[in-house]
Amino acid sequence: MDGQDLIGEAPSPDTFERVARATIEKLPAEFRAHLGEIVLIVEEFADDETLRGLNIEHPLDLTGLYHGRPIGEKSVFESGATPDRIHLYRQAILAEWCETGVRLDDLIAHVTIHEIGHHFGLSDDDMHALEDAVAD
Template sequence: MMGEAPGADAIEAIARATIARLPARFAEHLGAVVVLVEEVADDETLAELGIEHPLDLTGLYHGRPVGEKSSMESGAMPDRIHLYRRAILEEWIETEVRLDDLVAHVVIHEIGHHFGLSDDAMHALEDAPGDPGR
């Protein structure tokens, strides 16, 4: 592989394109979700999740799933999807999966947590016609 590794802007662009291709029934509930691309997860996050190596975490959803939210809540931080650039790039190199497919997979998985979806439901969403991960 030659050249520079894709930067945070490139990964964010793929993530936003993935979100833009989601079915309307999902996209209409994502208005307040913030996408953040960071190099690696911080030590506190890794410790909370019981993950020893920062390259083992490609993405993380922070927030309350849509079904658990209340209209009475105020002052809460916006829901966030964290994408960890170095871990994504490491997996990209190891698996040789296209970068856009890999980032889309991570984004869809984290969006699934936003909606409280099971892993099976997330895989079904990825495999659906018009799949944002393909």
């Protein structure tokens, strides 16, 4: 991440999106080829309905969320479905960044890859391996 992004104020949603998209570009080609029309959305917090649906009491407890059906559960006979979405929740990620001291770009990449892992139906171990594959 460019150090200029960190001067004066917290990085913008555009910066978060730029880091997330750069992370996606580093994924192995076989993963990128199957992301299809997935939509990346950076929001300040998860909405109340999402939090209630996940039984999460505080919005800072949710850093990201995948909305969609994992690739292995999709059918060619489905039509009219909304595109799969990855939500990154900026304030929750910033709070975790402050608490952990992990580099912000690494944390954004971690959350992005974790949510992409849900798209592929990966286990936590597989998600960590994928994260290692894109690490600088």
